[in-house]
């Protein structure tokens with residue numbers, strides 16, 4: 340059974356992003372076109388903080404340390420590159436709260 344954890348409300352988002360900690364893991368939550376997507380905040384290269392990077396014109400989250408990019412929806416790097424980060428599902432609570440669960 341899925342395990343959901345309440346992590347924040349809509350008002351917690353700054354610049355359409357929020358950094359949550361779930362079961363000891365940092366999760367970068369991005370608000371894109373009214374939906375929310377969660378990926379590990381730990382870059383696959385040498386653990387850069389993805390939440391502090393920009394979203395590029397294609398919607399990829401760019402790691403601020405060396406520029407690795409990840410799709411916030413899939414955790415995958417563009418162009419078939421093997422790098423990827425863990426993804427998390429986001430649900431919307433009745434009060435606008437965000438709830439997250441670890442993907443299997």
Ligand code: FES
Nearest residue numbers: 382387402405407
């Ligand atoms: S740590 Fe992310 S690109 Fe270097």
